[in-house]
Amino acid sequence: MSDALVKVRNLQVKFVTRDRTVHAVNGVDFDLANGEVLCILGESGSGKSVTLRALMRLNPDSRTVMSGTVEVGGHDIVAIGEKRMAGIRGRVVSMIFQEPMTALDPVFTIGQQISETVIRHEGISASAAHKRALDLLDLVQIPSAERRLAAYPHELSGGLRQRAMIAIALSCRPKLLLADEPTTALDATVQIQILLLLRRLQQEMGMGVIFVTHDLGVAGEIADRIAVMYGGRFVEEGSVRDVMRTGLHPYTQGLLGATVHEGMRGHRLTTIRGAPPNLERVPEGCAFAPRCDVAEDACLTAVPELRGEPGHRARCVRLPA
Amino acid sequence: MLLYLIRRIAYVIPIALAVSLFCFLLVHIAPGDPINAILPPDAPADVVAAVRTAYGLDKPLPIQFGIWLGHVMTGDLGRSLATGRDIWPDLEGALKNTLILAAAASAIGFTLGTVLGALAAVFNGTWIDRSCVGVAVAGVSVPHYWLGMVMVVIFSVTLNVLPAMGAGPDGTSDWSLDWAHLQFLVLPAVTLSVIPMGIITRTVRGIVVEILNQDFVTTLRGKGLRPSGIILHVLKNAAPNALAVMGLQLGYLMGGSILVETVFAWPGTGFLLNTAIFQRDIPVLQATILVLAMFFVVLNLGVDLLQTAIDPRMRRS
Numbered sequence: 001m002s003d004a005l006v007k008v009r010n011l012q013v014k015f016v017t018r019d020r021t022v023h024a025v026n027g028v029d030f031d032l033a034n035g036e037v038l039c040i041l042g043e044s045g046s047g048k049s050v051t052l053r054a055l056m057r058l059n060p061d062s063r064t065v066m067s068g069t070v071e072v073g074g075h076d077i078v079a080i081g082e083k084r085m086a087g088i089r090g091r092v093v094s095m096i097f098q099e100p101m102t103a104l105d106p107v108f109t110i111g112q113q114i115s116e117t118v119i120r121h122e123g124i125s126a127s128a129a130h131k132r133a134l135d136l137l138d139l140v141q142i143p144s145a146e147r148r149l150a151a152y153p154h155e156l157s158g159g160l161r162q163r164a165m166i167a168i169a170l171s172c173r174p175k176l177l178l179a180d181e182p183t184t185a186l187d188a189t190v191q192i193q194i195l196l197l198l199r200r201l202q203q204e205m206g207m208g209v210i211f212v213t214h215d216l217g218v219a220g221e222i223a224d225r226i227a228v229m230y231g232g233r234f235v236e237e238g239s240v241r242d243v244m245r246t247g248l249h250p251y252t253q254g255l256l257g258a259t260v261h262e263g264m265r266g267h268r269l270t271t272i273r274g275a276p277p278n279l280e281r282v283p284e285g286c287a288f289a290p291r292c293d294v295a296e297d298a299c300l301t302a303v304p305e306l307r308g309e310p311g312h313r314a315r316c317v318r319l320p321a
Numbered sequence: 322m323l324l325y326l327i328r329r330i331a332y333v334i335p336i337a338l339a340v341s342l343f344c345f346l347l348v349h350i351a352p353g354d355p356i357n358a359i360l361p362p363d364a365p366a367d368v369v370a371a372v373r374t375a376y377g378l379d380k381p382l383p384i385q386f387g388i389w390l391g392h393v394m395t396g397d398l399g400r401s402l403a404t405g406r407d408i409w410p411d412l413e414g415a416l417k418n419t420l421i422l423a424a425a426a427s428a429i430g431f432t433l434g435t436v437l438g439a440l441a442a443v444f445n446g447t448w449i450d451r452s453c454v455g456v457a458v459a460g461v462s463v464p465h466y467w468l469g470m471v472m473v474v475i476f477s478v479t480l481n482v483l484p485a486m487g488a489g490p491d492g493t494s495d496w497s498l499d500w501a502h503l504q505f506l507v508l509p510a511v512t513l514s515v516i517p518m519g520i521i522t523r524t525v526r527g528i529v530v531e532i533l534n535q536d537f538v539t540t541l542r543g544k545g546l547r548p549s550g551i552i553l554h555v556l557k558n559a560a561p562n563a564l565a566v567m568g569l570q571l572g573y574l575m576g577g578s579i580l581v582e583t584v585f586a587w588p589g590t591g592f593l594l595n596t597a598i599f600q601r602d603i604p605v606l607q608a609t610i611l612v613l614a615m616f617f618v619v620l621n622l623g624v625d626l627l628q629t630a631i632d633p634r635m636r637r638s
Contacts, residue, residue, distance in 0.1 A: 056543060058542060062446075086542075086545045086547060088545065089542065089543055089544065089545035090545035090546075091545060094543060094544065097536060097540065099536060102536040103536045103537055103540045104540065105540075106558070106632070106633075107557050107558055107631065107632050107633065107634075108557070116544070116546065116550065117544045117546075120544070120545055120546055120547070121545060152634070154633070154634050155633075165540075168540075168544065
């Protein structure tokens with residue numbers, strides 16, 4: 001897959017401060033093709049957002065140690081200089097965030113925040129940028145666009161703010177869009193609108209999308225492929241269909257068992273006991289073993305390899321090698 | 322926005338009235354009968370009564386206040402007890418001198434403070450941060466009068482490059498923009514700038530650290546903005562709060578530092594107040610405090626309006 005849009009090999013991210021070191025990501029490998037949608041699924045602290053931010057080197061510079069290979073659109077993200085990295089952000093790869101209220105600058109208008117991105121990367125005039133901003137608001141289906149361009153973030157509803165955020169992210173037609181739980185902070189009805197919008201834009205523009213969420217329903221709605229993340233590693237990877245129907249890893253099965261879906265009436269929801277691992281100390285074996293009902297001695301000695309068929313693999317010793 | 326402007330200006334009226342009431346009562350709060358300040362203690366009773374009537378002191382307090390307010394509104398601040406002259410011309414000169422000094426001191430203090438504070442915030446936790454904060458703490462801790470005298474010893478006595486006292490050559494205080502006049506400004510302005518510098522450094526540092534931790538800064542980086550573009554956003558976000566503190570500091574500086582103006586014999590409001598206090602010249606005190614308080618009120622109004630112009634969220638209520 002040398003023509004992959006994203007190529008990640010053995011990505012490790014540590015946050016080092018004087019008091020402690022947190023091993024947030026401990027060896028992640030994946031590829032993403034042009035126009036493909038990958039969903040990274042996991043609970044808080046599993047390293048999914050850190051992985052996403054690592055793809056455009058947005059983790060805080062001063063305390064982040066990143067190693068491994070990360071290539072996005074042919075650029076070596078780990079080694080590239082900060083100036084060139086800034087030139088890639090927003091143009092080749094851009095990101096939308098969970099909370100559009102805090103992710104937008106409160107004292108600049110929506111129009112200013114869109115225009116400055118376009119002006120930065122394409123060097124066009126302010127009036128051309130204004131025109132582009134107007135088109136972008138139409139693209140993300142914000143009504144009365146001209147008026148909304150002059151609005152400040154606090155004057156818009158949550159759904160409109162997230163649409164404006166998407167407009168900023170798409171303003172320079174990036175090849176890769178990273179979405180960090182973009183629907184989590186929104187009402188259920190607005191969530192589905194935003195998901196539908198993202199899916200339509202993704203298809204129209206042919207972007208690759210990496211979508212981080214803890215919501216299985218959202219993942220099923222938008223993804224081509226799902227990666228389940230736990231303790232800073234991908235523990236399972238496969239097509240939406242395969243993972244949702246026959247989760248291989250006990251953690252995936254636990255997630256599915258704890259989620260409401262069709263045909264569940266009368267059934268009791270199960271929970272995963274325990275809490276996620278403390279990533280200051282990475283366990284030697286499978287990170288999920290302490291919470292796993294079917295753990296064996298072998299789980300504790302080494303991190304299991306990904307096993308299974310090429311299209312659907314999981315890190316579990318109980319799968320046939 | 323216009324409605325907000327009108328309402329905000331309307332709020333100033335009760336504040337101004339309260340301030341004038343306080344200044345008026347100053348004469349009556351001060352121990353003893355105000356008449357004692359005008360006449361010698363052994364004045365005959367009929368003279369006392371005559372003077373009391375002449376000054377309107379025989380009327381009830383609310384009426385006296387009304388009359389006084391009427392005079393003040395028409396620009397008549399009364400006469401000095403010590404010199405017998407009208408207060409306004411002297412006060413005007415002192416205000417002008419203090420304004421020059423305050424403007425110079427805040428130009429130095431606010432600029433340095435903003436730069437040091439922003440540097441400290443950007444390099445939060447490093448030795449750069451600690452040095453900037455160290456300078457700030459030293460700035461607010463060093464006593465004014467001591468620093469002033471040390472500067473006089475170094476620059477006037479030892480090096481003999483700057484004048485030690487006064488506001489202009491030959492004891493005059495007529496202002497003009499040339500070195501002959503400006504050199505008198507250097508030492509007092511630098512001395513006076515040290516405290517606002519320290520306060521602004523710490524304020525700006527706090528504000529900018531908080532802003533840099535906000536999510537939208539990550540968005541800005543994620544859009545690929547250059548550092549200069551990000552700084553623009555941070556500045557506009559920091560401005561409302563920083564301006565509020567700067568406004569207060571400028572207000573304090575306008576009150577004139579009695580200590581600094583005394584050390585450098587700078588004929589400003591601090592100097593005037595100091596003299597008035599020693600001479601128990603209550604009308605001068607009254608007038609000076611009133612004018613300075615009004616200046617403070619107007620300054621705060623200006624800061625409020627500026628903040629509202631910068632931050633759209635403040636326009637709502």
